[in-house]
Amino acid sequence: MLASYHKYILNFKRPSGTSRGVMTEKETWFIVLEQDGKKGIGECGILRGLSIDDRSDYEEKLIWTCDNIYLGKDLLWEALLEFPSIQFGVEMAFQSLESETPFLLFPSDFTEGTKSITINGLVWMGKEAFMKQQIEEKLANGFQCIKLKIGAIDFDKELQLLRFIRQHFTPEQIEIRVDANGAFSINEALNKLRQLAVFKLHSIEQPIAKNNMNSMADLCKSTPLPIALDEELIGVFTTYEKEELLLKIKPQYIILKPSFVGGFRGTKEWISLAEKHNIGWWITSALESNIGLNAIAQWTYLQHNLMPQGLGTGALYTNNYECPLKVSKGQLWYDNDLNWNFDFHTLEI
Template sequence: MKATYHQYMLEFKRPSGTSRGVMTEKETWFIVLEEEGKKGIGECGILRGLSADDRADYEEKLQWTCENIHLGEKALWETLLEFPSIQFGIEMAFLSLKSQNPFLLFPSDFTNTVKSIVINGLVWMGEASFMKQQIEEKLADGFNCIKLKIGAIDFEKELELLHFIRTHFSAGQIEIRVDANGAFALNEALDKLIQLNQFQLHSIEQPIKKGNIEAMKALCEATPFPIALDEELIGVFSLEEKERLLQKIRPQYIILKPSFVGGFRGTQEWITLAEKYNIGWWITSALESNIGLNAIAQWTFLQDSKMPQGLGTGALYTNNIDCPLEVSQGQLWYNKAVKWNSIF
């Protein structure tokens, strides 16, 4: 078996803002396996400034992984514990190599275009007018659940946007999730949650910065509506650490990005623990290309969650890889009539 790695820069159609800044491009890496004339591909979806494995030795570790591919998937996954995006890339690449079709990893009613995955519509941060325009587009596109990035513009303007939505659409018509990306100050967070509660929100992701365990625990106890942990899960590698975190904070939800938490195996560990402690969960992409998004979507369908998932990111880039994934009426479909345009 031969393994190689390749960098690929994804270009955003328009600059995309979070509370951590504005992105114009997204770096990703692919691992390609070749054996007996067959190829397998996996995506290592690192997000600079956020991923636990955003380290100076990242490319060196990719090279080491390719040089030691003979160790096999299980041994590599365990050795790469501090490199969750490479763990995921390895899982995906081995699955791809073993599959009859390198992009058909988990055959199901989803990949047969029989059933779809309900997803949320993502609204990016920006000027109030731009956010309002996006909201109107998502509603016109048939989404029943939208997710708003908040925390980057003036809080009063964000409240006005939420008021605008609720003036036109009830909680029964549109479910609203908000994601603060850790933007709220510790001493203001509960007050802001109380103000947000008037808009009958489904949940808020990561209201305060990760690492403030006691403060997050107190918030989860006092919050008037559910809190979902997101960044808080990044860099928590062992099963024991994962359980301690959930036992301590007791969030209402956790949000799982396979590229951030060690692929399918790492995600499954979190799901098992969440269900043990009666904590809800859903799965989202982490701005991967369509190769990574495809693998996540196929696996997510098999988990049979009834909640909207965060998988609608395939159309963000000008140079994404053409694939069968399509968004229609707030749902992600796999159109098996559409062929892949692989870059390798």
């Protein structure tokens, strides 16, 4: 078996804002396996400034992984514990190599095109008018669940945007999720949650920054609306540590990004623990290309979670790979009339 790695820069169609800043491009890495004339591909979806494996030795670890690919995916997963995005890329690459075609990883009714995955419509941070425009577009496109990034503009203006939605749509018509990306200070968080709860939101992601475990536990205990942990899960590697975190904080939900939590195997560990302790969960992508998004979507369908998932990021880039995934009326579909425009040879350039 031969293994190689390749860097690829994804360019955003328009600058995309979070409370951590504005992104214009996204770096990603592909691992390609070749054996007996077949090829497989996996995506290592690192997000600089957020991924736990955003380290100076990242490329060095990719070289080591390719040099030791003979170990197989299970031993490599164990060896790459501190590099969850590479764990995921390796898992995906082996699954791709073993599959009938490189991009049909988990055959199902979803890949047959007869079933879809309900997803949320993502509204990026920006000026009030831009955020309102995005909201109107998502509603017009038939989304029944909208996720707003908050915490970057004036909080009163963010409340006005939520008021705008609720003036036109009841909670039964449109589910609203908000994501603060840890933007609220510990002292102001509960007061802000009370103001947000007026709009009957589904949940808020990561209201305060990670690594404030006692404060987050207090918030989850007294919150007027459900709290979902996201960044809090990054860098929690062992099963023991994962369960300890859930028992300490007792969140209402956790949000799982395979690129951040150790691929499918790491995600499955979190799901098992969440269900053991009656904690809800859903899966989101982490701004991967369509190669990674395709793998996550196919696997997510097999988890049989009917909540809206966070898998609608495929149209963000000018230079993404065309693929069979398409979004229609708030549903992610696999359209077999659409083809991949991916060529392995282009990675060698």
